Amino acid sequence: MGKKAVSLKDFSEALGISVSTVSRALKNHPDISLEVKKKVHEMAKTLNYQVSASGVGFRNASTKTIGVIVPNMERYFYASVISGIEAFARKKGYFIVIANSQESYQREIECVENMVRLNVDGLIMCLTEETLDYSHFDKVRPKELPLVFFDRVCRTNEFSSVIADNAEAAKAITCHLADSGSQRIAHIAGPRQLNITRERVAGYLMALNDKGLEFDKDLLIHTGMKPENVIEAVNRLLKLSKRPDAIFCVNDTAAYVTMKVLRDNGLRIPQDIAVTGFNDEFHSSVVAPALTTVAHPAYEMGQETARLIISQIESLQPPTPRQIVMKTTLVVRDSSIKQQPVVAEHH
Structure with a gap:
């Protein structure tokens, strides 16, 4: 449902002053006394009401x-997801405002607050790797601001989300x-608190069980998304007395870093250690060896997310939380195949 309207008439009736006085007080007009301004702004705070960023118009x-x-x-x-969101939104007559939380929980809070101040009609979110607490989303609830998550989503079930079939x-x-x-x-996984990490680890463990392979806790490493985090994780694996013969990385970027560390240590890919990624990013087909990965429908995920948020914005009814799961595709390339098919010799 779109944002519930709080009108100037509501202020006028509650405070016993005219609508025009309320309007000018909200804009801090010099003709309005400090006492009246204070009363109006206190009422605005009580109603969780804000004047738009331009200082005119209603929240x-x-x-x-x-x-x-x-x-x-x-x-x-993320660039692909944003492209999908923008394309669908533009067709429906909406523009998008993009903010980068830079994997910082504090910056994520600031981004949410800024979006509320900008009076956006709806908000699309992907959480940072630091996000453990969701209290900053309390700011959107009183305004009934539609909120949809994608990829890294909130643990609560009160918001709609679009995710991949990670497991x-x-x-x-x-x-x-x-x-x-x-x-x-081995699996170089992301931070434990992320839903994508939990789901992919679950799939990794299911596969080991299905294939009759013993789980070794030393082969599962949770780490941050920065290159230095991945380098540290790979070096830990190489120091094991029984090192891995394959590394499944949290994403393709981590896989590129992993391959460089292996080469720097004189190891061959995949003969010594096979490497795989996740997302099928642009360079994955052209690196040497070409990277085995999972094709993630990022653009389509963006479109589905935009479809959900616009549906909520334009609906007259409160939204029923939905979860849309996008199918992925395994893309097999040279970085993972240790065993080559046997070809009979012809004499």
């Missing part, structure tokens, strides 16, 4: 804008590594 008026907050705008995945994708890529000859398969 509740439609701006035909949708806020989009992502944790890392430099990543190909099935992780299971498929781990099974592929086992079928290709790997026996000690």
